[in-house]
Amino acid sequence: MQHNLKTLTTESRNERSMQIDTAEPMDILKIMNDDDQKIAKAVEEELPNIEVAVRYTLESFKQGGKLVYIGAGTSGRLGVLDAVECPPTFSTPPEMVQGIIAGGENAFVKAVEGAEDKPEAGVADLKAINLTEKDTVIGIAASGRTPYVIGALQYARSIGAKTVALSCNKNALISKEADQAIEVVVGPEVLTGSTRLKAATAHKMVLNMISTSSMILLGKAYENLMIDVHVSNEKLKERAINIITRITGVSYEEALEALQASNQQVKVAIVMLANNVTKDEAVKLLEEADGYVRRAINK
Structure with a gap:
């Protein structure tokens, strides 16, 4: 998969920020802020696909199942963040919405190098939480090619759980492994390949939408x-x-x-x-x- 990296939108160079290394502080901020305006529009274009994810999630909850976010690095942290905010906001039990990050809980605060390269680790982590066919799994990867997430989605789908692939590239590899793909194409980052910027913001928005919409539909508002x-x-x-x-x-x-x-x-x-x-x-x-x-x- 390495040879495909340079073809990804998330790895492309942003023409508007080519001289950002010589820019003044306010100019850097303006470039970033202008670029960020594209995020909400990119999310809007994916609303029909996000709706499918909400329906999967709601059905899982009504069956007594759970929503599971799984990813590596920033993607994994975003899933954990959304999951841990559900109990105080909606009085849900901790197991109802779960976030799993490659490398385990310690990877949330300190990067665990290489954890994302093992598809079998994604499988093991889902088995560890006793994933069932009643559950919905959302695999998160800005690049859409993370082996850890691919392995997790393949396993989840094999046991009958509903699966969603959330990425920031069209025709992402993880999209092929899920029942529903959400591909929020926000374009090249201001700092090339730094998907903790626009891509992460877009994914935070999508995860907020899925969890909050599902909880509202459950009667929690x-x-x-x-x-x-x-x-x-x-x-x-x-x-x-x-x-x-x-x-x-x-x-x-x-x-x-x-x-x-x-x-x-x-x-x-x-x-x-x-x-x-x-x-x-x-x-x-x-x-x-x-x-x-x-x-x-x-x-």
């Missing part, structure tokens, strides 16, 4: 409020109280009392106040509504 936030610190407690007051119209004190009575469960507190019911009754209403607050309130 009311209007545009995070009603399943995990109340684990003072900031999140204040946010929870504000969410409850905005939806129900009660005072701060009433919202705090309901939150405490609900055992820090924002959804339950909202239904308690909106329907003037006890905690147990609110829990039952939510169960009957499959966890959707809007349905529970309108019952």
